[in-house]
Amino acid sequence: MTVLSKILTSALLGSALCSASAAWAEEANPFEGDAAVKTRIGELNFQSGYPSAETVKKLYDEMDFQRASQAYLWGIPAVGMNEWRRAHYSVFGGKSGEMLTYLDFAEKLGILTPNYTTPYIATFIDLKETGPFVVEVPPGLIAGMILDPWQRVLADLGVVGPDMGKGGKYLIMPPGYGPVEAPGYFVVQATSRDVFAGFRLLDADKEKAIAEMIPQIKTYSWTVEGTGEPMPARAAGDKKWSQMPPRGMTYWDSLNEVIQRNPIDERDRLILAQLKFLGLERGRPFKPDERQSKLLQDGVLVGEAMAKANTTDKRVEPPFWEGTNWKHALVVATDQKANTYDQLDERAAWFYEAVVISKAMLTQTVGVGQRYIASYKDADGAWLSGENTYKLHVPANPPAKNFWSVTAYDEATRQMPVTEQGRPDISSRKEDIVANEDGSVDVYFGPKAPEGKEANWVQTNPDKGWFAYFRFYGPTEAFFDKSWALPDIEKVNP
Structure with a gap:
């Protein structure tokens, strides 16, 4: 570039910046001086450009309400899974890692959108309690998964998993465990304390699949020295329960439980920064005050309404x-x-x-x-x-x-x-x-x-x-x- 070209370029750039600066300066400032600004959340009042005390309160209430309603949408996968985890222990009396069967209408009734025709087998594992843990999958037309508390897939089981329908032993390693040599196992590295493992039987002969496959399903703890006593699958039983995310403050109690029990992902840090001002913070008791509770309950109501629209339309x-x-x-x-x-x-x-x-x-x-x-x-x-x-x-x-x-x-x-x-x-x-x-x-x-x-x-x-x-x-x-x-x-x- 010649000297003349550089001079012309600098002049043009300076002119453009001056024009932009002038346009910005001419643009009306809605908050200047004593002003009443009409917005979708009502009138906001400013004194010498500063928000009035009433406006500060209104804005913070609106910020926290918006954050609560969006956090409802963010927390749906964790809360839905946690409600089933709670039922596994408190309703069905399940042990950590004990497979429960959901075979008929009554047993499946609490599950969100289950398939009526296929048998389900599922468990929740507290890896802090059990340490490394094994799920044995039988051979056959079976499909399943191992999930973290946010329902992200850690491994597929069965026909689409690494065993390819031939059956196999899946060794789930807790967070923080280093690499292990485990010949004969499919090793799954968990990223959380709580994990879900489950599958469905897809064989055309449903009764035969139940009779032959379910007795082959076993779960047990694992160490380099040996394995624990295998737990067989058993019936969940005909008990009233619901896996639906609850309403009101119970929603936040469930979400808080997930957050307190499991590691925080990098992707979730900004959401948790917002929830801090609503009383929900990792490592601290969840004790929202009256204002926070009101906003959290409003957030659940509007958040679920948004979830309905987001799902059905x-x-x-x-x-x-x-x-x-x-x-x-x-x-x-x-x-x-x-x-x-x-x-x-x-x-x-x-x-x-x-x-x-x-x-x-x-x-x-x-x-x-x-x-x-x-x-x-x-x-x-x-x-x-x-x-x-x-x-x-x-x-x-x-x-x-x-x-x-x-x-x-x-x-x-x-x-x-x-x-x-x-x-x-x-x-x-x-x-x-x-x-x-x-x-x-x-x-x-x-x-x-x-x-x-x-x-x-x-x-x-x-x-x-x-x-x-x-x-x-x-x-x-x-x-x-x-x-x-x-x-x-x-x-x-x-």
């Missing part, structure tokens, strides 16, 4: 089949990370209404794993409501190697609806399902079965909202290339 992605109301139910990655950010709305959308995640549940492999598609609206764009009768036409040859199922869930609880029928699901494994001549199936939802359609009917509760999950087990190529498509649920005359 997802804006994080378009419909799965163009022109329909069907969207991915599971919109979060297994590590809760996108390319340029950590997922917040995505994980809140899934974990508000569901529990657990695995690579298998987000499969991209033809014929392996599962995929879940959800709908909350009918073909006219109206919310699904239990007093109406609806029909879902399932075209012939659904792209599912193993089986497909469609399940209705209660909007208020995100659990299976309690009805006289006691069966919220229709699946291709239902023995008396009635198919049309072309191989398609019509599924009906409503308070009463349309005449002659009892075998293909799912009962709903009048005046209660509901939504549907359509699950593909072993999705085939037509699912991925979308050459097969599911139409919207249609409102029909009963």
Whole structure:
């Protein structure tokens, strides 16, 4: 660059800066002098540019309320998992690492959006209590996962895990343990004190799978010198419980418990900096004062309202089949990370209404794993409501190697609806399902079965909202290339 060019460039840059500075200086300052500023949170008063005492209080209350409502969304995966952890110990009397089975409607009733047709087996492990711990997975058509308290995947188990359906021993190492030599084990490094381990049995012969696989499931402690006494799986039992994130101050009590028990991630430090002013801080007793409690309760109320919108009217992605109301139910990655950010709305959308995640549940492999598609609206764009009768036409040859199922869930609880029928699901494994001549199936939802359609009917509760999950087990190529498509649920005359 010549000397003249440098001079001209400097002159132009100086002129631009002067212009920008002049424009800024001319811009009106809403806070200058004695001012009353109208905002979406009401009028804010300033004296000589400084906020009045009343305005300072209003602004801090608004700051803390906004932080509480956003922290509600942030805490959903941890609180949902912690409510199940609490139930494992206090409701079911489970030991740390003891596998409990959830096999029928009554046992699964407290779980968020469980599949009615598949047996569940799950446990919670306190690694501070147990030390290194082993989960033995039997061979067969089984899928599962090991998760941290925020429901991030530490390992997949079964057909999509490293054992590839052949069974294996998974050694879970607590935080702070160095590398170990453990021949014959799949070593999983935990990042937290509390971990979840669970799986579902997917074999077509459900009773055979229960009889043969569950006795092979064992858990026990591990040291370099040897292993502890194996614990067999046992029935959770028919007990009333709920895995739903609670409301009011109980929500924050549960979230505080997770924070106090487990290491803090780097990604969460800014959120915890905000919660400090609401009385929630790692290493300190959670004793919010009257003002903080009021703001926290308001935050839960508005936060859950936001969670409902964020879940049932997802804006994080378009419909799965163009022109329909069907969207991915599971919109979060297994590590809760996108390319340029950590997922917040995505994980809140899934974990508000569901529990657990695995690579298998987000499969991209033809014929392996599962995929879940959800709908909350009918073909006219109206919310699904239990007093109406609806029909879902399932075209012939659904792209599912193993089986497909469609399940209705209660909007208020995100659990299976309690009805006289006691069966919220229709699946291709239902023995008396009635198919049309072309191989398609019509599924009906409503308070009463349309005449002659009892075998293909799912009962709903009048005046209660509901939504549907359509699950593909072993999705085939037509699912991925979308050459097969599911139409919207249609409102029909009963």
